[in-house]
Amino acid sequence: MSKESAPAPPAKDQLTPDRFRFWTLEKLRNADTDQFQHVNNAAIASFLESGRMELFASPAISDLMKGLNVVVGRLSIEFHAEIFYPGELKIASTLTRVGRTSFEVLQGVFRDDTCVASATASCVLLQAGKPHAVPDSVRQHLLGGRNDPSNSGGV
Numbered sequence: 181m182s183k184e185s186a187p188a189p190p191a192k193d194q195l196t197p198d199r200f201r202f203w204t205l206e207k208l209r210n211a212d213t214d215q216f217q218h219v220n221n222a223a224i225a226s227f228l229e230s231g232r233m234e235l236f237a238s239p240a241i242s243d244l245m246k247g248l249n250v251v252v253g254r255l256s257i258e259f260h261a262e263i264f265y266p267g268e269l270k271i272a273s274t275l276t277r278v279g280r281t282s283f284e285v286l287q288g289v290f291r292d293d294t295c296v297a298s299a300t301a302s303c304v305l306l307q308a309g310k311p312h313a314v315p316d317s318v319r320q321h322l323l324g325g326r327n328d329p330s331n332s333g334g335v
Contacts, residue, residue: 195288200272204234208265214222219263228257228287228299231271235285238269241321248308248318263289263297266328269294275322276300281311283322 189333192246212223232252237328263269266300282304289297305312 187266195265195298197270197272197288197293200274200286200288202231202234202273204231204271206269206271208229208263208267208269210265213265213334217264219265221257221259224257224259224263224297225255226290227269227271227289228255228297231273231287232285232301234271235273235322238321241318244315244317248312249306250303252301252307253304255299255300257297259297261291261294263291263296266303273303278314278319278322280313281305283285283314289292 206227208219212219215222232250236242238249268291272288272290273326274281274286276286282302285299285301285303287299287301288295289299305318
């Protein structure tokens with residue numbers, strides 16, 4: 181059985197804030213840095229995870245997700261610029277594909293209006309440890325309306 185190759189992320193100049201639906205804000209901590217004084221790649225992966233969790237943050241979707249879990253099968257991160265402490269990052273996420281039991285998330289890490297890292301995550305919906313069809317209501321939430329700062333309290 182052959183596996184599909186990971187989708188190529190868009191070019192850095194195509195990763196503008198208006199491309200994304202879901203946002204979360206992360207404050208940099210001194211503990212996020214490494215011996216080279218920049219934010220470590222492992223911290224970036226954790227910020228991206230927080231961004232993916234924002235997809236399921238609203239009470240409406242959390243009720244629909246009872247008994248379901250999301251796992252990441254593949255995560256591909258590209259680093260476009262160094263990030264230094266202190267400061268804040270905006271983590272942006274949007275769905276690029278929702279399949280029967282899986283979905284693809286495109287993410288950007290923004291410092292001010294500059295995309296400093298981007299990622300694609302292939303996620304699978306599970307129930308009792310087995311792939312589970314994405315319910316229509318969850319699909320609609322993931323692909324539907326915009327989660328923007330003016331109506332959600334987000335970033």
